[in-house]
Amino acid sequence: MSDIQYQQLTPDHFDRLLALANHVHGDNYLDMPSLQKLYNAGLKNDLNASWVALDDDRLVGFRLTLAAGNWQPDKWCSPSLWPVPRQEVCYFKCNTVDASYRAAGIGSKMLKLSVGEAAKQGAKAGLAHIWMASPGNSAFKYFSKCGGKLVKEHPGKWQENCINDGYVCPVCGTECDCVAAEMILQFEQANG
Template sequence: MSNIKYFPLHEDHYERLLALANSVHGDNYMDLPSLQSYHQAGMVNGINASWVALDGERLVGFRITWAAGHWQPDKWSSPDLWGHPQDKVCYFKCNTVDSTYRAAGIGSQMLKLSIQEAAKQGAKAGLAHIWMQSPGNSAFKYFSKCGGKLVKEHPGKWQENCDNEGYVCPICGTQCDCVAAEMLLTFED
C-alpha cells in the first residue's frame, strides 16, 4: 500500500469517486449534483478540506468534509451537546475506502489531512454521523480510535434518504433501520 498518494478532491476525481461511493454505500448514495455541492461546501478561501486516495489512477478512498459554517445542523444533530459553537464545527460528510485497501491507514490519513485543512479554515472540531451497521462496526471503531466521542445515537437517520432520494441501503434495502452515531472530534490546538 506504499503506492497510495493523497490529493485534495478535484472535479477530475468525480466519476471515480461516485463509482466507489455507490458500490460501497448502496445505489443512489451520491450523484453528481450532490458531489459538486459537497465539494464546494468543503472550500474556504482556496482551502479544500476534502481528500482522495489514489493507487496510480485508481481512486481507492475519499473523505468529504464540509467547512465550518458551510453546513446546517439538522434534526439528527445535537449542537447543545458539542461544547463548541456551530460555526467552529466542520462536518465529516463521508469517508470511504475500497474494501481491498481497508485496514492500511488510508481512512486515518485522509481524516488527518481533512482536520489540518479544516483547522486552517477556522474549525475547532468536526462532527460525523457514523454508520453503526458498517461491517464489524468498523466505522465506529475507526472514528473512536481517531479521537471521536459519541454525542448521541440516531436510529433511522438514513430512512429519509431512502424515501426522498432513492437511496438503497446495502443492509436494509429501501427500509433502512440503521443507526447513526453522532460523534464529535475536537482538534488539538
C-alpha cells in the same frame, strides 16, 4: 499495493468517487449534483478540506469534509451537546475506502489531512454521523480510535434518503433503519 498518493478532491475525481461511493454505501448514496454541492461546501478561504486516495490512477478512498459555516445542522444534530460552538464545527460527510485497501491506514491519513485543512479554515472540531451497521462496527471503532466522542445515537437517519433520493442501504435495502452515531472530534485531541 503500491504507494498511495493523497490529493485534494477536484472535479476530475468525481466520476471515480461516485462509482466507489455507490459501490460501498449503496445505490444512490451520492449523485453528481449532490457531490458538486458537497465539494463546494468543503471550500473556504481558498482551502479544500476534502481528499482522495489514489493507487496509480485508481481512486481507492475519499474523505468529504464540509467547512465550518458551510453546512447547516439538521434534526440529526445536537449542537447544544457539542463542546464547541456550531459555527466552529466542520462536517465529516463520509470516509470511504475500497474493501481491498482497508486496514492500511488510508482512512486515518485522509482524516488527518482533512482535520489539518479544516483547522486552517477556522474549525475547532468536526462532526460525523457514523454508520453503526458497518462491517464489525468498524466505522465507530475507527472514529473512536481517532479521538471521536459519541454525542447521541439516531436510529433511522438514512430512511429519508431512501424515500426522497432512492437510496438503497446495503444492509436494509430501501427501508433503512440503521443507527447513526453522532460523534464529534475536537481537533486538539486529534492532533495531540
